[in-house]
Amino acid sequence: MTQDRTSVPLALFGGPPTIERPLPPPATMGEDDVAAASEVIRSGVLSGYIGAPGDAFMGGPRVRAFEAQAAEYFGVRHAIAVNSWTSGLVAAVGAIGIEPGDEIITTPWTMAATATAIVHWCGIPVFADIDRETFNIDPASVERLIGRRTRAVIAVDIFGQSADMTALRDICRRHGLKLLGDCAQAPGAKVFDRMAGTLADIGGYSLNYHKHIHCGEGGVLVTDDDRHARRLALIRNHAEAVVHSERPADLANMLGFNFRMGEIEAAIASVQLGKLAPRVAARQRAAAQLDAGLSDLPGLKTPRVAVGNTHAYYIYGLQLDVAALGVPRERVVRALQAEGVSGIVGSYQNLHLLPMFRHKVAYGTGGFPWASPYCERTIHYGPGLCPVAEELHARTFLGLALGQFAHGPEAIGQVVAAFRKVWGQLDRLRAEARHRGEPCPA
Numbered sequence: 001m002t003q004d005r006t007s008v009p010l011a012l013f014g015g016p017p018t019i020e021r022p023l024p025p026p027a028t029m030g031e032d033d034v035a036a037a038s039e040v041i042r043s044g045v046l047s048g049y050i051g052a053p054g055d056a057f058m059g060g061p062r063v064r065a066f067e068a069q070a071a072e073y074f075g076v077r078h079a080i081a082v083n084s085w086t087s088g089l090v091a092a093v094g095a096i097g098i099e100p101g102d103e104i105i106t107t108p109w110t111m112a113a114t115a116t117a118i119v120h121w122c123g124i125p126v127f128a129d130i131d132r133e134t135f136n137i138d139p140a141s142v143e144r145l146i147g148r149r150t151r152a153v154i155a156v157d158i159f160g161q162s163a164d165m166t167a168l169r170d171i172c173r174r175h176g177l178k179l180l181g182d183c184a185q186a187p188g189a190k191v192f193d194r195m196a197g198t199l200a201d202i203g204g205y206s207l208n209y210h211k212h213i214h215c216g217e218g219g220v221l222v223t224d225d226d227r228h229a230r231r232l233a234l235i236r237n238h239a240e241a242v243v244h245s246e247r248p249a250d251l252a253n254m255l256g257f258n259f260r261m262g263e264i265e266a267a268i269a270s271v272q273l274g275k276l277a278p279r280v281a282a283r284q285r286a287a288a289q290l291d292a293g294l295s296d297l298p299g300l301k302t303p304r305v306a307v308g309n310t311h312a313y314y315i316y317g318l319q320l321d322v323a324a325l326g327v328p329r330e331r332v333v334r335a336l337q338a339e340g341v342s343g344i345v346g347s348y349q350n351l352h353l354l355p356m357f358r359h360k361v362a363y364g365t366g367g368f369p370w371a372s373p374y375c376e377r378t379i380h381y382g383p384g385l386c387p388v389a390e391e392l393h394a395r396t397f398l399g400l401a402l403g404q405f406a407h408g409p410e411a412i413g414q415v416v417a418a419f420r421k422v423w424g425q426l427d428r429l430r431a432e433a434r435h436r437g438e439p440c441p442a
């Protein structure tokens with residue numbers, strides 16, 4: 001166990017920082033990725049897609065190979081590659097056939113694309129509160145919000161562990177709702193013996209540069225449902241030019257997108273998928289080391305992994321008991337940053353407080369789709385809607401972006417040492433906060 005360095009002044013007050021040199025961004029590309037990309041470039045065929053009926057409608061050889069590999073890896077019937085997970089979310093909401101004005105319940109603790117994917121189809125996002133322990137959507141809150149127009153729930157596996165899919169599946173089954181899974185932050189995490197993301201009707205993962213594995217920009221959808229898979233593939237590639245059915249149900253939401261992944265990205269994504277398991281394992285080792293090094297610090301709560309889950313630790317989510325500490329979070333964050341701790345996520349966003357929702361400005365300035373005949377009830381967004389999410393955001397959440405710490409036990413040991421040094425001198429922080437007239441947490 002690292003010694004509390006109480007004799008050394010905090011870096012915030014001019015002492016030497018615990019971590020002298022900032023960690024470089026982790027190296028994510030290897031020679032195998034380079035070789036795969038180079039082969040595509042040499043072939044001269046950088047995309048195999050054509051947006052018209054025929055063999056090329058489903059993409060080139062590397063896109064298809066990546067999809068087959070992903071379907072096998074995640075244990076699903078269908079994997080559908082797209083050019084970003086934002087595109088994947090838009091395709092998923094369209095594929096389940098929502099109508100303008102339909103409501104979809106989701107969480108405020110996610111990246112904006114989860115909710116804007118709903119608005120792209122003129123659907124109405126309804127925000128449920130989150131669970132205080134896992135930061136995932138709270139099933140009890142979901143059930144309270146179900147109304148006549150509710151069509152689906154989008155669960156988000158925030159920070160890397162699955163939402164409570166057992167409870168959410170049960171709710172969705174009882175109310176006839178579709179369940180979508182935004183698992184951008186949890187590829188490779190497990191729910192009992194299944195991969196996170198595969199318990200939803202449609203789930204999927206991001207392959208952007210910041211995620212566990214990446215190809216620059218990209219995403220992949222997973223589903224066991226043949227009809228959903230077909231509709232996803234259509235929406236991905238200019239369905240309007242391909243669907244010749246005259247049945248409105250087949251034509252619905254077949255509207256003009258190009259969400260196609262290129263061959264270079266697909267070739268890299270294939271190589272990267274082979275690296276997912278070791279990367280997740282490395283993050284889990286880092287998290288175990290942080291757990292061991294931090295769990296005895298007073299006023300600091302280490303992440304809880306729900307029963308049946310494994311955690312992929314996109315973010316290591318801590319909570320501060322600011323009343324017990326007597327120091328506001330921002331001061332703790334500044335002290336840690338001064339010690340050289342990087343990748344601190346000082347609070348997480350609350351989508352229901354974003355200006356576009358608070359002011360209901362999406363299409364033009366007239367409030368569409370909320371202020372339209374399609375929307376049958378007044379939906380309120382603003383403070384007070386999600387009290388747990390708001391309190392965690394405002395005062396107590398403190399996340400560590402583990403991507404920064406994929407540097408092995410020594411780097412993690414330094415992070416632990418920095419925390420222990422700060423915790424060893426909390427009285428200095430308290431005095432300083434008082435001196436500066438910073439509000440003392442009640």
Ligand SMILES: *Cc1c(COP(=O)(O)O)cnc(C)c1O
Nearest residue numbers: 084085086111113184206207208
């Ligand atoms: C990264 C992320 C997205 C968006 O993925 P992109 O591939 O960047 O479009 C959506 N939702 C969550 C929770 C994410 O973390």
